[in-house]
Structure formats: C-alpha cells, structure tokens
Amino acid sequence: MAPLTRPFKSLHSPYPRNEEKVGGLDRELLLKISKNVRPNAITGHVETEDFKRYMFEHLDSPDVQCLLSQANLATQGLKDVDVSRFDFTSLGPAVVPKSSWWIKLSFAWLVDAEGRTVDPEVAHTVPGVQQLFTLSCHDLGDDVERLVQDVHGLPKSSDVLKFIQRCIAAPFSPFLPALPNFLLLSIKLQPHIATLAPFLDTLPAPFAWKVESPRLAQTFGNISYAGEEFRFRAYTLLSQKAKKAGDDAFGAKDRAVAVKAYGEALDHLDEAMRESHTEEQEQNTKRLIAICLSDRAAAYMLEGEGMEPALALSDAEEAEEADPSHLKAYHRQAKALQLLGEHGKAREVIKRALKLTKTGDSK
Incomplete structure (x- = not known):
C-alpha cells in the first residue's frame, strides 16, 4: 500500500x-x-x-x-534492494531536466512503546515515550515525496546516509532509480555531513549538493507556514460552501444531493485538518467535522425510500469521536438505533448525552 x-x-x-x-x-x-x-x-x-x-x-x-x-x-x-551493493555511479541524472530534491528531518509526534500517539500534555505520565521523527525526500519541482521514513528518536548518521541512498536507488513506486541535478539537505542534517559528504561527493556530474543556510531554512519555513495557512483557510471555505449546499438539499428533502454535498464538505475538512498547524485550528476543524457527520447522518434518515439508518449510525458515532461535546451526534445515534430496532442501545446513548448536559460540556 x-x-x-x-x-x-x-x-x-x-x-x-x-x-x-x-x-x-x-x-x-x-x-x-x-x-x-x-x-x-x-x-x-x-x-x-x-x-x-x-x-x-x-x-x-x-x-x-x-x-x-x-x-x-x-x-x-x-x-x-541492497543499497550497500548498488552502483550509484552508473546512474545518470533524473529523467526530469534540472530536477531538485530536498531531504528534510521533521519532528512528527510522541509515541508510546506500542507506537500509539501520545498527547504531549500527558506524556510525562506515559512510560517509554519516544519522539518520532520523519525523514523525507521531496521533489521540489512537483512537491512530491520520493521516500518517507519514520525514525524513533533522532536518527544516526548511518540512518540518514542509508535513507539518501534509498531515495536514489529504491524510492516509492512508481518512481525509478535516478539522481537529481541538485540535492538540498535540511540544516537539521548538518551534524551528519561528515558521514554524508564522502558518499555524495562520489556521485557523477551534473549532480551537486549543499546544506541549507540559516537564512534559506528560515525562508523555507516562512513559505511553508504561509502555504499551510492559505490552504487551511481555502479548504475551510470550500467545506462551508459544500455544507451550505447540503443544508439546502436537506431542506428540500433531497437525500442523494444532501449526502453527496456533506461528503464533499467532509473531504475538504480532511484536507484542512492536514494543513492545520495550531491546536485551535485542529479543534475547530474537528468540531466542523462532527457537525457535517451528524448532518449527513440526518440526511441518511430522511423519510422515504432509500433511508439508510446503518450508515447514519456510523456517521453519528464518528461525529461523537470527532467532538464528544456535539449533542446532535448522540441524538442521531439514538434515532438510527431506534430505526434499527436497537432500543436498549439507543437509551444508553441518551444517557451519555444527559451526562454531558449535566456537566455543562455539551454544544
């Protein structure tokens, strides 16, 4: 996969x-x-x-x-592929003219001994917590990734060298073994240059490489942040437009159009979640996801031929997971369960919702 x-x-x-x-x-x-x-x-x-x-x-x-x-x-x-036996000097430049790759090291998240994500706020209470970093090779021309690798803790120089060798000799399919014209190394990889340079200097011309300067690293960081902010806002606006179309269709009792529109809104929100770079943006997006899921659940349960309570239940359960304080998620679950004849389970859902209202955590 x-x-x-x-x-x-x-x-x-x-x-x-x-x-x-x-x-x-x-x-x-x-x-x-x-x-x-x-x-x-x-x-x-x-x-x-x-x-x-x-x-x-x-x-x-x-x-x-x-x-x-x-x-x-x-x-x-x-x-x-055994990169230690690969003949790198036999490779010519990449097929795409004047290609440039960027090797990055990024902090990904905290994980426990089982590899599960750990919330930083409770990390001090979890035994065996490790930092997970990501090594990635981007083709700057198309902004696509030739290879990505997760590393527990900061990588060793030998790990970084092997990663670069695999970027060249064994990238993700459908990419083929190739050399770029230019390889840019993140400034975070500076401590590994003594190990990397002897290999990189053996690669045939017109290949060239260098390490980011502090100024270039800051520029890339600013560009990346600005791009994330633009895409986050753009996807959020697109989701709002699609949700409005879903609301209009729901009001007209057009189940098919409403379900499709809410689905498009959720697709845009998934993209927005990937572009979010603050906790506030992430939480706001989760709330919008919960709203769209519960709205699509309601659309699935519009009266008439084609009602799909099982799909409604699935959406409503996901809505609760995205935002446990969203009351409509519980209401839609209960209604779907009643339609499915699961009256006992419906009562349990209502009990969970009532607990929220008593604690004042509901929305």
Missing part, C-alpha cells in the same frame, strides 16, 4: 514514454485510474489524498485491485 500514498500528478512527465511499467506498476492502468480521480479543489492536480480516497472508495473495482496487487509486489521488491 505504501506506493499508493504518494501523489500521481507527475505520471505524464517523469518516465520514458516507451516504458510499459512505471516502478513496477502498469502505466496505462495508472493513467486510466488517475483520469477518474477528481482533482484537488485548490491545486487542480490529483494529489496524494485524492488518489487514496478514490482507491479506498473503489476497492471492488478490478482495476484498483490489479493496481494494489502490483503495488504490493513493487513495494516488496524495493524492500529487497
């Missing part, structure tokens, strides 16, 4: 036209599926999450099943 978590917007350019296989995946099949994926509303490209969402929603498709099978085989093949 790993290869299919990466953007596919570059499928039309970086690989030779005469290649039937792209990193172990069938080119024509990739393009066929990509044409069916709705482009990202902000960028106009088929982005990572757009492709993932389409694949998840069409798991019964023979084309999707075939691509998943190819991806799993390709992933296994990449795992078997």
Whole structure:
C-alpha cells in the first residue's frame, strides 16, 4: 500500500514514454485510474489524498485491485534492494531536466512503546515515550515525496546516509532509480555531513549538493507556514460552501444531493485538518467535522425510500469521536438505533448525552 500514498500528478512527465511499467506498476492502468480521480479543489492536480480516497472508495473495482496487487509486489521488491551493493555511479541524472530534491528531518509526534500517539500534555505520565521523527525526500519541482521514513528518536548518521541512498536507488513506486541535478539537505542534517559528504561527493556530474543556510531554512519555513495557512483557510471555505449546499438539499428533502454535498464538505475538512498547524485550528476543524457527520447522518434518515439508518449510525458515532461535546451526534445515534430496532442501545446513548448536559460540556 505504501506506493499508493504518494501523489500521481507527475505520471505524464517523469518516465520514458516507451516504458510499459512505471516502478513496477502498469502505466496505462495508472493513467486510466488517475483520469477518474477528481482533482484537488485548490491545486487542480490529483494529489496524494485524492488518489487514496478514490482507491479506498473503489476497492471492488478490478482495476484498483490489479493496481494494489502490483503495488504490493513493487513495494516488496524495493524492500529487497541492497543499497550497500548498488552502483550509484552508473546512474545518470533524473529523467526530469534540472530536477531538485530536498531531504528534510521533521519532528512528527510522541509515541508510546506500542507506537500509539501520545498527547504531549500527558506524556510525562506515559512510560517509554519516544519522539518520532520523519525523514523525507521531496521533489521540489512537483512537491512530491520520493521516500518517507519514520525514525524513533533522532536518527544516526548511518540512518540518514542509508535513507539518501534509498531515495536514489529504491524510492516509492512508481518512481525509478535516478539522481537529481541538485540535492538540498535540511540544516537539521548538518551534524551528519561528515558521514554524508564522502558518499555524495562520489556521485557523477551534473549532480551537486549543499546544506541549507540559516537564512534559506528560515525562508523555507516562512513559505511553508504561509502555504499551510492559505490552504487551511481555502479548504475551510470550500467545506462551508459544500455544507451550505447540503443544508439546502436537506431542506428540500433531497437525500442523494444532501449526502453527496456533506461528503464533499467532509473531504475538504480532511484536507484542512492536514494543513492545520495550531491546536485551535485542529479543534475547530474537528468540531466542523462532527457537525457535517451528524448532518449527513440526518440526511441518511430522511423519510422515504432509500433511508439508510446503518450508515447514519456510523456517521453519528464518528461525529461523537470527532467532538464528544456535539449533542446532535448522540441524538442521531439514538434515532438510527431506534430505526434499527436497537432500543436498549439507543437509551444508553441518551444517557451519555444527559451526562454531558449535566456537566455543562455539551454544544
């Protein structure tokens, strides 16, 4: 599955036209599926999450099943590559002219001994808490990731070297082994240069590399922050527009249109959540997700042919998980359970809601 978590917007350019296989995946099949994926509303490209969402929603498709099978085989093949025996000097520059890659080290989150995410506020009470970092290789031309790797604790120099070697020799499928024209290393990797330089200096021209300067690192940080803020606001506005369409359709008792519109709002909110960079933005987005889920649950239960209480229950349960203080999530669960004949469970849901109202934590 790993290869299919990466953007596919570059499928039309970086690989030779005469290649039937792209990193172990069938080119024509990739393009066929990509044409069916709705482009990202902000960028106009088929982005990572757009492709993932389409694949998840069409798991019964023979084309999707075939691509998943190819991806799993390709992933296994990449795992078997021994980079210590790979002839890096035999590689020419990447197929895309004047390509540039950026190797980054980023703090991801805190995890416990089982790998589960830990809230920083309670981390001091959890035994075995570790920092999880992410090493990533971005193609700056398309802003796509050739390779991503999670590391428990700060990586060793040998870990960073092996990661760079895998970026070149064994990237995520559908990328092929290649060298960029230019490799930029994050300033956070400066402590590892003594280990990295001897290898990087052996790579054939026109390859070149350098480490970020403090000024460049700050500039990239500012650009990244500004981009996240813009995309967060844009996706939030798109979700509001889609929700309004859902509300109008719900008022007109048009179940199909309402469900579709609320689904689009949720897709935009998922994107907004990924772009959120403050706790306030994250909490506000979770509240909006809960609202849209409970509204879609209500749409599923509109009277008439096609009522789907099971789907309504699923949405309402997710709404409670997203925002436990959202009272409508409990109301929709109870109604769905009653429609399904689960009256005892419906009463338990109502009891949970009443506890919230008594403590004053409801909304």
